[in-house]
Amino acid sequence: MLKGLGQIGDMAKMMKQAQEMQEKVQQMQDDLNNMTVVGESGAGLVKATATAKGELKALDIDPSIFVPSEKEVAEDLILAAIKDAQSKAAEKSQSEMGKITEGLGLPADFKLPF
DSSP: OOTTOTHHHHHHHHHHHHHHHHHHHHHHHHHHHHOEEEEEETTTTEEEEEETTOOEEEEEEOGGGOOGGGHHHHHHHHHHHHHHHHHHHHHHHHHHHHHHHHHTTOOTTOOOOO
16 A cells, blocks of 8 residues: 555554554553452461552451561561562563563563553
């Protein structure tokens, strides 16, 4: 259709690829909101569930950690579980983004601004 138009045809192809990439990234962003990861601490005494975008959704805390004299330990376990969930969310997000960049023939470590 654009054969013989040289650079204009290349530009149209690039614009189409950019639009496809934008659609894939938007779909991935939507998917990340539906994926969950679970971070744990204290050998599973505290579990934090977050979306793959890092939004905390739930905490599951074993009641045995609620000993008044161990308040600081309980707080540390809760923070550790949340940090673990956030770390796993970031890894999942990078993994999913890597699938898109790989599919576009971009380097594996290419970072998109999203």
